[in-house]
Amino acid sequence: MNHPLELVVILGTAREGNQSSKVVPGIVDAAADRDWKTTVIEVSDHPQSATDTHAGDDPFRSQMATADAFVIIAPEYNHSFPGELKMLLDRQQGEFAHKPVGLVGVSAGGHGGIRAVEGLLPVLYTLRAVSVLPQVLIGGVHELEDPFSVERHARQLGAMFGELEFYAEALRAARS
Numbered sequence: 728m729n730h731p732l733e734l735v736v737i738l739g740t741a742r743e744g745n746q747s748s749k750v751v752p753g754i755v756d757a758a759a760d761r762d763w764k765t766t767v768i769e770v771s772d773h774p775q776s777a778t779d780t781h782a783g784d785d786p787f788r789s790q791m792a793t794a795d796a797f798v799i800i801a802p803e804y805n806h807s808f809p810g811e812l813k814m815l816l817d818r819q820q821g822e823f824a825h826k827p828v829g830l831v832g833v834s835a836g837g838h839g840g841i842r843a844v845e846g847l848l849p850v851l852y853t854l855r856a857v858s859v860l861p862q863v864l865i866g867g868v869h870e871l872e873d874p875f876s877v878e879r880h881a882r883q884l885g886a887m888f889g890e891l892e893f894y895a896e897a898l899r900a901a902r903s
């Protein structure tokens with residue numbers, strides 16, 4: 728491997744005072760442990776809908792284009808994922824194709840954002856991304872200072888990164 732894998736982490740909440748930001752440091756640290764290069768993109772910096780922007784206008788498109796893997800942090804809103812995240816995904820034009828995506832669900836309730844994560848699967852399939860298992864599911868996020876201090880979450884994250892690495896390396900070679 729002559730250059731590090733590039734990871735884009737997408738923070739899927741635009742809510743002021745959100746809880747999902749709490750999971751970002753643990754993900755960035757896991758990537759750093761593997762010597763990956765990481766960029767964090769927040770949907771709040773991407774306010775346009777899919778229909779009011781044009782190819783090339785999106786300042787983050789080049790970061791998406793060079794990414795080898797993605798992690799999407801998806802809070803659960805009304806048993807799905809936030810509209811701002813859908814707008815970002817709808818603006819992609821091939822940047823996700825043939826790349827792995829790890830999913831991190833976040834919720835106030837006890838199901839760990841599973842419905843947000845499951846809602847993303849058909850979208851990622853359509854973008855021709857490869858969603859990996861296991862997912863990381865973090866419920867009761869308001870009660871957690873560091874979500875990855877919970878052994879189950881740390882274990883899920885480690886396993887998810889193992890899968891991301893496998894697919895990121897294989898698919899980078901296949902795309903080149």
Ligand SMILES: Cc1cc2nc3c(=O)[nH]c(=O)nc-3n(C[C@H](O)[C@H](O)[C@H](O)COP(=O)(O)O)c2cc1C
Binds near residue numbers: 742
């Ligand atoms: C519009 C809205 C809908 C929500 N719906 C759900 C839900 O269906 N299930 C759930 O467990 N939590 C729900 N929540 C709580 C969020 O999961 C909670 O705010 C959590 O902290 C993650 O979102 P955040 O990163 O924006 O804080 C909802 C929150 C909002 C703002």
